[in-house]
Amino acid sequence: MSLKLGVIGGGVMAEAIISCLIEKNIYSSSDIIISEPSVNRRQFWQEKYGVITTAENQQILDNSDVIILAVKPQILSTVISNLTLNSQEKKPLIISILAGVSLDKLAQGFAQFPLVRVMPNTPAIVGEAMTAITPNNLVSENQLNLTLSLFKAIGSVIEIPEYLMDAVTGLSGSGPAFVALMIEALADGGVASGLPRVIALELATQTVLGTAQLVKQKNLHPALLKDQVTSPGGTTIAGVAQLEKNGFRSAIISAVTAAYKRSQELG
Numbered sequence: 001m002s003l004k005l006g007v008i009g010g011g012v013m014a015e016a017i018i019s020c021l022i023e024k025n026i027y028s029s030s031d032i033i034i035s036e037p038s039v040n041r042r043q044f045w046q047e048k049y050g051v052i053t054t055a056e057n058q059q060i061l062d063n064s065d066v067i068i069l070a071v072k073p074q075i076l077s078t079v080i081s082n083l084t085l086n087s088q089e090k091k092p093l094i095i096s097i098l099a100g101v102s103l104d105k106l107a108q109g110f111a112q113f114p115l116v117r118v119m120p121n122t123p124a125i126v127g128e129a130m131t132a133i134t135p136n137n138l139v140s141e142n143q144l145n146l147t148l149s150l151f152k153a154i155g156s157v158i159e160i161p162e163y164l165m166d167a168v169t170g171l172s173g174s175g176p177a178f179v180a181l182m183i184e185a186l187a188d189g190g191v192a193s194g195l196p197r198v199i200a201l202e203l204a205t206q207t208v209l210g211t212a213q214l215v216k217q218k219n220l221h222p223a224l225l226k227d228q229v230t231s232p233g234g235t236t237i238a239g240v241a242q243l244e245k246n247g248f249r250s251a252i253i254s255a256v257t258a259a260y261k262r263s264q265e266l267g
């Protein structure tokens, strides 16, 4: 890929994305420039990934065709106020991964720029993200396809209308924490039943991973999978009955809708 890729904010999510793009040969290190205030972090980027680094966000703006904006939402206005935004002949594509920051809000700073709002999630770190994207009306078809290909490198990607972003945040954004709790609880149940902790955690993790892959790869409705593994009077239906008694499904539904409402409030 010959277009220069810039990143403003070389933190955790930036590393998850860039490491996958380099590993999958979508961008070579020499075509990536990252701005980051911390000297140590810049050195880390240079040594581990061989990318170009800078402390000046303006350099990113002036030298990139595509820019991933990956700072914390609270410092967006500081970042924008320190940029000279009319110095470029051609406005680069800005891809924002900032949680809760709308296209309208981005356009207040990056006026007349092609903008894509993106919501990835933490499994990006292992190339298994679920990412939702919404472009504004200045994004060309090529730019949209480029954005899709970038985020396919870190997992699955889906294009959605922006009004669904808060719901996406509640489900796939917050979801890794809910699933992590479930893995922990499964392991605790195993320990309560006499399994050593290390074995219980391995069993719990692989069970969640394998079940998710089964549902996804076979396009199997979860209710059907549940029916397939619950034999009459058996062990699994005894466990399912306890989950229902304790409001397991309604607890998960409430967790997603609470996260959705909180995302609306924060936005």
Ligand SMILES: NC(=O)c1ccc[n+]([C@@H]2O[C@H](COP(=O)([O-])OP(=O)(O)OC[C@H]3O[C@@H](n4cnc5c(N)ncnc54)[C@H](OP(=O)(O)O)[C@@H]3O)[C@@H](O)[C@H]2O)c1
Pocket: 008, 009, 010, 011, 012, 013, 014, 035, 036, 037, 038, 041, 057, 070, 071, 072, 073, 075, 078, 079, 097, 098, 099, 100, 119, 120, 121, 122, 173
């Ligand atoms: N983590 C997730 O699961 C997740 C999921 C979806 C979306 N997001 C979004 O991704 C964004 C980044 O999150 P993160 O977890 O990667 O945070 P992070 O690790 O804190 O990364 C932010 C980076 O920006 C740097 N930075 C601070 N001020 C800067 C400036 N003025 N110019 C350039 N860089 C600056 C920080 O450097 P210092 O540390 O030296 O200040 C840090 O390296 C957030 O907006 C978040 O909403 C995160």
